[in-house]
Amino acid sequence: MSSVCLRHTDRETDIRCAACLRPICEECVVLGPGNSRFCSQECADNAQKSSERFSDMTRRDEEALHAARRAAFSRLVILLLFLIVLGFGLYAAWPHLPANLTGPVESWFDQVRNLKLD
């Protein structure tokens, strides 16, 4: 659907301002960021400002996301190290642990082994 230009009411146009969506003709077009077409410098400036604010926001979001990922990753590493140390400690201490503690676990392991063999 075509409309007439904001300033030249005798000219039909399909172009609309990227900010305020008012119809404008080729002659009235003001090029803004990303080759978008605007009706005025004011609209172009507004779009520029809001796009700057937007990229600012996404950059901050990305930084927060990266920080959260790094924190989650280091927590995972610490947990893994803890499990490895615990595993080795348990493995080294196993023969010295009282039989009433190791017995049930070993019989449980035997059961698992038998299950796998079946």
Ligand SMILES: [Zn+2]
């Ligand atoms: Zn406009």
Ligand SMILES: [Zn+2]
């Ligand atoms: Zn015009």
